[in-house]
Amino acid sequence: MIVTEIENCGSGKRKVYLDGQPAFVLYRGELSGCHIEKDQELPEAVYREIMDEILWKRIRMRCLYLLKSMDRTEYQLRTKLKQNFYPEELIDRVILWLENLHYLDDVRYAESYIRTHGESLSTLQLKQKLTQRGVPRDVIQEALENQEGPDEEELIRKWVKKKKTDPSDCTPAEKQKLYAFLMRKGFSSSGVRKVLQSGSEMQNEYS
Template structure:
């Protein structure tokens, strides 16, 4: 592996770009320790030592730090490590470590997410957000069956907080409310049921 370029990230760290499209982020002291400079060669042995002795530990500490602030899915953690220029083998190691010690479990994460958000978000919005976080569609569907979202109750709460009175609203006002809630993912049926009237477009 030949070092094609060394690009400073900040005052202490630099990106080490290798000729086979690998990129490592190392501290200045580590560059000196392994005699890494532009044009130099990193042997497989040295690369293996950097991965096992430095990057494994650093990636492990990074994901544990990320989990301190809030729960995250496997995909979110993989993305964070990739953004930090960790090699794929290091990312896989860190995720395996978390799973082995039960620090992450996407299914349990999804259950907690649905439980926390089912009183304020629509089922469609919850499903969309969990998919973005890397959750499998079938897992999301099963959890939503176990913990269904009462969209009508959320719509009632929305109307109460907005101090709206459906009985005093004309068709235009109701349509505006329906459009607003529709953009939040609430079903037409749930909204119209709460408003007490189903509007059919001509």
């Protein structure tokens, strides 16, 4: 392995390129301590020391810090570590380490998100939000089944009440507008029609 480039990353950090590819980031003092110089060969023993001791300790501490303030999905954590220029090898390794310690659990994350937001978001919206956070579809489905998901009709009634529109006492145009609004919220057409057609039940909400 040849050190082909050493790039200044700021804050005393240097990105090291091996054989033309970005390999890892070290502090300037660590760079000197490992005797890393441009256009020089990096011995395998030194490379392993950097990966298995210096960076392995650092990436674990970084993950514990990131997870201390808030729960994260595997995707979110991987993205953050890549932004910090950690090698893919160590990212895979630390993800497995965290999962074995139950510090990282996408099912738990999804279930917690559903519990927190299930009273204000439709099932479709929950799926979309969790997908954006990198939670796999099968994990989302499992979490929805474990949490039973939101009561769609009850959520629709809450949104109708927020809009301060009585479906039993509005024009066809107003009802169509309300229908379109609820569909954009991710509710099923059958659920929306059922609630909007139950005029007497909705009237009780306004009495």
